[in-house]
Amino acid sequence: MRHVALVLLAFALLSACAEPAAGRPTAAPTSAPVVVATGAPTSPPSSAEAPPSTSTTIVTPTSRETPAAESQATATPTAPPSITGPAPSVATPVTPPPPPPVQFSADTRTVVIDPGHGGEEVGAANFGVVEKHSNLDMAFRVERLLAERGLRPVLTRREDVRASSAGLAAAPTGFSAQRIDLQARVDLANSERAAAYVSIHSNGSNSGAERGIEVYYNSQRPHAAENLRLAQAVHDGVLAELNTAGYGAVARGVKDDSCLRAFQGRCFPLFVLGPDRVTTRDEILRRGGNPDALLPPGASEFRSRATQMPAALVELYFISNAEDAAILRSEPAREAMARGIARGIARFLRVE
Ligand SMILES: [Zn+2]
Numbered sequence: 324m325r326h327v328a329l330v331l332l333a334f335a336l337l338s339a340c341a342e343p344a345a346g347r348p349t350a351a352p353t354s355a356p357v358v359v360a361t362g363a364p365t366s367p368p369s370s371a372e373a374p375p376s377t378s379t380t381i382v383t384p385t386s387r388e389t390p391a392a393e394s395q396a397t398a399t400p401t402a403p404p405s406i407t408g409p410a411p412s413v414a415t416p417v418t419p420p421p422p423p424p425v426q427f428s429a430d431t432r433t434v435v436i437d438p439g440h441g442g443e444e445v446g447a448a449n450f451g452v453v454e455k456h457s458n459l460d461m462a463f464r465v466e467r468l469l470a471e472r473g474l475r476p477v478l479t480r481r482e483d484v485r486a487s488s489a490g491l492a493a494a495p496t497g498f499s500a501q502r503i504d505l506q507a508r509v510d511l512a513n514s515e516r517a518a519a520y521v522s523i524h525s526n527g528s529n530s531g532a533e534r535g536i537e538v539y540y541n542s543q544r545p546h547a548a549e550n551l552r553l554a555q556a557v558h559d560g561v562l563a564e565l566n567t568a569g570y571g572a573v574a575r576g577v578k579d580d581s582c583l584r585a586f587q588g589r590c591f592p593l594f595v596l597g598p599d600r601v602t603t604r605d606e607i608l609r610r611g612g613n614p615d616a617l618l619p620p621g622a623s624e625f626r627s628r629a630t631q632m633p634a635a636l637v638e639l640y641f642i643s644n645a646e647d648a649a650i651l652r653s654e655p656a657r658e659a660m661a662r663g664i665a666r667g668i669a670r671f672l673r674v675e
Pocket residue numbers: 335336337339439440446447454524525
């Protein structure tokens with residue numbers, strides 16, 4: 324914790340997707356999704372959350388068996404170690420919508436592209452790259468390329484906002500906002516009956532030496548094998564396109580996120596990849612959220628809804644590494660990464 328800003332960077336991804344602690348407002352830029360090369364470190368991301376970082380060990384996926392149970396899905400998490408900021412107040416209680424009737428159709432050409440973070444949640448930020456802007460810029464590129472391939476891309480957000488803020492009179496903050504935001508992304512994918520869900524991020528670490536590209540999937544799902552196949556296709560596609568374009572990248576491989584954040588003996592997958600799970604009123608309070616923003620009237624707990632289609636989350640380089648960040652600022656490299664993601668999705672859908 325000697326360098327708070329860098330520690331925050333390390334968990335930028337996790338703050339959005341493994342839904343840890345309450346965020347706090349930041350002085351993050353809110354302008355158009357443009358990656359600006361200022362060379363100066365930016366404000367730290369919003370979520371001050373610090374369970375142990377993930378290993379950099381490259382996991383070489385083999386023929387994994389699909390687990391029969393989703394036992395980790397309903398584990399009630401223990402409060403994260405360092406939640407900062409006061410419990411948010413929410414002006415307008417938001418009752419989560421009922422679970423949509425999902426019937427996954429492998430025939431659909433719909434692909435949900437999820438630019439990670441947005442609004443008050445900045446993600447990683449350093450060396451002139453702000454993750455939430457970078458992610459959205461990349462999503463627009465992938466959207467264009469998928470459309471050119473005859474697919475139907477749907478983005479979870481198109482502006483510098485949380486995915487769920489539209490239509491709310493007063494957006495919740497902190498843990499409540501984060502959970503509503505992530506659930507909205509999942510619900511959109513389910514309601515669109517997408518064939519694939521790909522979340523776009525860039526990494527951050529408190530070690531400036533960490534570099535490279537990795538893709539997460541969840542092995543604790545009924546369609547785990549397809550999750551892995553999608554993740555591998557995106558990983559390989561991005562690396563191949565970067566190589567063709569002349570950019571180096573450390574291939575960190577495809578990683579199972581099912582126990583990404585072991586904390587006090589419990590596992591936390593990335594929210595948008597993992598199974599559904601129960602969140603209690605007590606947990607909401609301990610994590611700085613507002614139960615009225617998450618629970619139906621009179622309820623003491625609620626069950627989240629999981630993506631019903633193969634899903635993967637790609638981490639495009641480390642914003643916390645100067646060399647990686649320089650590549651992220653490169654227009655040709657960004658276009659190559661977008662081509663790689665689109666190529667991987669097309670390969671997964673067998674529409675190449
Ligand atoms: Zn992220």
